[in-house]
Amino acid sequence: MVIFRSLFFLQISLGTFFGVLGLGGLVQYASRGAQVLHLFNNSILNLAVAIVLLLAGIFLVASLFAPIGGRFAGIIYLVVIIVWAVVIVLDLVIHNLLKPNFLVWLSELAWRVAILSGTWIVSRKNM
Secondary structure: OOOOOOHHHHHHHOOOOOOHHHHHHHHHHOOOHOOOOOOOOOHHHHHHHHHHHHHHHHHHHHHHHHHOHHHHHHHHHHHHHHHHHHHHHHHHHHHOOOOOOOHHHHHHHHHHHHHHHHHHHHHHHHH
């Protein structure tokens, strides 16, 4: 039975976000959202990150309706959190530190850390 609480909507939102971001990375869409995934000069690594995020989105939504838990869910959440943290570090620290200016950079950092925090909260609920 699905209970409609704030964590339910957070998990739906995160699943949709990761799914759309991963799909955008797969089709190499030119939006800013898809450019988040173009972190490496190697297109195979960009493709791998896009696939991981797409699968993470599918997992997050599917786990609301199917009982997925235990060690498998913990590993999936850990992978998603690590991949998203790597995306943050590569894009905002290594490639674009304080670019184009501090306030824009800070707003980019804020929404990405909010996604990371939400993913961590959902992972704690489901493990």
